[in-house]
Amino acid sequence: MTSSKENLIPKFASTFQPLIDQEGYLVNQSDLSCHEVVGKSLAILRTSKDHEKSKKDAKEIWDVALPKELSMTTNSNGVQCLWISPDEFWLLHSQQQKADIWNKIESLTIEMSMVDNSAAYGVLEFNGGKVNKLLSRWMSYDLNGSLNSGKVVSTTLGQAPVIVFRTAEGKLMMMVRHSFSHYVAGLLKDSAKRV
Secondary structure (H helix, E strand, C coil), rough: CCCCCHHHCCCCCCHHHHCCCCCCCEEECEEEEEHHHHHHEEEEEEECHHHHHHHHHHHHHCCCCCCCCCCECCCCCEEEEEECCCCCEEEEEEEHHHHHHCHHHHHHHCCCCCEHHHEEEEEEEEEEECHHHHHHHCEECCCCCCCCEEEEEEEEEEEEEEEEEEECCEEEEEEEEEEHHHHHHHHHHHHHHEE
């Protein structure tokens, strides 16, 4: 007899798929592109009220430095840790790293918890000099000069809640709940015609 855990093999499917072109782009024009990043998994880590102990535990367990407010860190294996709130951090990692991350969950103290939220979000990557112009029409957060490299914000695009972070100059990432993917894609595709 197999355990129910062994029978739960997640199927990764894109809700953006029907809206992207043959090259995988949602938007692809001069100095502006947007495509879905596939193969990402998301673990939500809730920490204890003892922030210093939580920082120490995260470093020992996953080699992840918990970031300061509104920022992100990346460990040597490319696992990105996003600050969401004082006691909530998102570990964005590849599907290949998922087993390694979850095999260490037993090391968490009783005050900390982790949840797999991989199926809830799609990740979009924006590149080019016109990204801020594209997003400023619908985003409530001012990207010009405010979202530096390594910074994370929770905001809205139109009426959809999104998490936005900049990994490098000229490259912006956006996490969108799959339930809002068609709405967000519609806003982006329509706005790209006016940029």
